[in-house]
Amino acid sequence: MQIKLFINGREYSGDIAPDMLLIDFLRANGYLSVKRGCETSNCGLCTVILENKPVLSCSTLALRANGLHVTTIEGIQEEAADFGGFLADEGAEQCGFCSPRFIMSVISMTRELKNPTEDEIKKYLEGNLCRCTGYMGQLRAIKKYLDIKSKKECSHEVC
Amino acid sequence: MFTIDKYILAENLEQAYELNQNRRNVIIGGMLWLKMGRKRIGTAIDLSALNLNTITEDEQSFKIGCMCTLRDIELNEGIKNYFGTLLNKAIENIVGVQMRNIATIGGSIYSRFGFSDILTVLLSLDTYVELYKGGIIPLEKYADMPLDNDILVNIIIKKDGRKASYSSHRLSATDFPVLTCAVSNKGRQWFVVHGARPMKAKLTKIEMSENPETEEIIAMVAKLSDDTPFGTNIRGRMEYRRILAEVLAKRNIEEILNGGSHAN
Numbered sequence: 168m169q170i171k172l173f174i175n176g177r178e179y180s181g182d183i184a185p186d187m188l189l190i191d192f193l194r195a196n197g198y199l200s201v202k203r204g205c206e207t208s209n210c211g212l213c214t215v216i217l218e219n220k221p222v223l224s225c226s227t228l229a230l231r232a233n234g235l236h237v238t239t240i241e242g243i244q245e246e247a248a249d250f251g252g253f254l255a256d257e258g259a260e261q262c263g264f265c266s267p268r269f270i271m272s273v274i275s276m277t278r279e280l281k282n283p284t285e286d287e288i289k290k291y292l293e294g295n296l297c298r299c300t301g302y303m304g305q306l307r308a309i310k311k312y313l314d315i316k317s318k319k320e321c322s323h324e325v326c
Numbered sequence: 327m328f329t330i331d332k333y334i335l336a337e338n339l340e341q342a343y344e345l346n347q348n349r350r351n352v353i354i355g356g357m358l359w360l361k362m363g364r365k366r367i368g369t370a371i372d373l374s375a376l377n378l379n380t381i382t383e384d385e386q387s388f389k390i391g392c393m394c395t396l397r398d399i400e401l402n403e404g405i406k407n408y409f410g411t412l413l414n415k416a417i418e419n420i421v422g423v424q425m426r427n428i429a430t431i432g433g434s435i436y437s438r439f440g441f442s443d444i445l446t447v448l449l450s451l452d453t454y455v456e457l458y459k460g461g462i463i464p465l466e467k468y469a470d471m472p473l474d475n476d477i478l479v480n481i482i483i484k485k486d487g488r489k490a491s492y493s494s495h496r497l498s499a500t501d502f503p504v505l506t507c508a509v510s511n512k513g514r515q516w517f518v519v520h521g522a523r524p525m526k527a528k529l530t531k532i533e534m535s536e537n538p539e540t541e542e543i544i545a546m547v548a549k550l551s552d553d554t555p556f557g558t559n560i561r562g563r564m565e566y567r568r569i570l571a572e573v574l575a576k577r578n579i580e581e582i583l584n585g586g587s588h589a590n
Contacts, residue, residue, distance in 0.1 A: 208358045295422060
């Protein structure tokens with residue numbers, strides 16, 4: 168079936184099988200940051216942003232993204248590198264396999280929540296499983312990142 | 327892994343209904359559960375283009391379109407204002423935001439999953455389902471009906487002023503629940519729902535005083551636990567669930583007596 172969608176602002180079209188999942192369409196087009204972890208819709212490793220909402224691309228039919236905009240980490244390199252630096256500083260990365268989707272989820276969170284509390288951060292990021300760490304490094308990195316981000320925004324807005 | 331021979335974005339409910347009469351065809355909601363099965367689907371029927379992803383509120387009720395995601399419900403201001411944290415308590419433990427941005431309320435309720443948090447909480451409220459051909463029927467009745475080829479179009483929750491409380495027990499955050507429990511109260515009528523037994527949620531209606539004493543509550547939850555069938559699976563044994571059922575029901579009743587997460 169014919170599909171046309173936008174990945175990181177670039178138009179893609181093709182003739183795909185009706186049961187092709189969005190993750191497979193993305194990977195077939197070279198977006199290899201999007202990975203399969205669990206096959207049970209639980210790990211969050213395949214997270215992409217579909218029309219401003221983080222979704223599991225392993226559980227979304229590619230055809231359901233027809234005409235829509237998909238963002239992967241390849242499309243938000245600057246923001247990703249910014250937060251990635253905080254993760255590295257806190258030693259929060261070990262194997263790094265799940266980092267792309269973790270960064271995608273944190274960026275989605277900052278777009279959705281203003282000044283989240285620690286509980287709100289934890290609640291928002293549940294469903295993002297990391298097998299290496301105990302999440303403490305990530306949490307420290309998020310808090311520092313949000314702190315500096317809010318100070319930067321403050322200096323622009325004269326708080 | 328499931329397979330799909332053909333995908334159709336339905337143009338109207340009649341078309342979707344006609345297609346759904348063929349037993350190889352399936353209406354896809356969030357598709358999360360379907361995806362993990364091995365069903366060989368003839369035509370996947372998508373209701374995404376029928377504007378069924380809206381929540382409307384009037385003085386009597388909320389009407390939730392079947393294609394609303396669990397996250398839509400979680401974030402809806404009207405629902406938060408009226409029900410407080412009640413519905414969120416039943417939704418927020420379901421995996422994560424990315425999953426709840428996909429999972430639809432129609433898919434969850436149509437499937438009447440044995441592990442369902444959302445079926446449990448909605449059964450404790452004055453909830454109805456609107457079926458395309460079958461009309462509006464109480465959720466309590468729908469929950470016991472076999473899966474059929476009709477289309478669940480809307481979920482209607484009446485604002486009947488009852489107080490309610492929800493709790494669940496999980497071995498770890500975001501896992502399937504070991505047991506779910508919702509209790510609501512209106513006058514002397516108490517509605518107690520136990521779900522993830524690990525069977526489909528079951529509603530029991532009981533007469534009890536509006537402000538029961540502790541002894542009355544203990545006796546009531548013990549009787550309920552005895553009268554409700556529980557089972558064993560990987561997450562817990564029948565005996566453990568029976569004990570949990572008493573504890574969760576008692577906590578919910580106490581929360582209602584202290585104001586409830588949805589006190590009107």
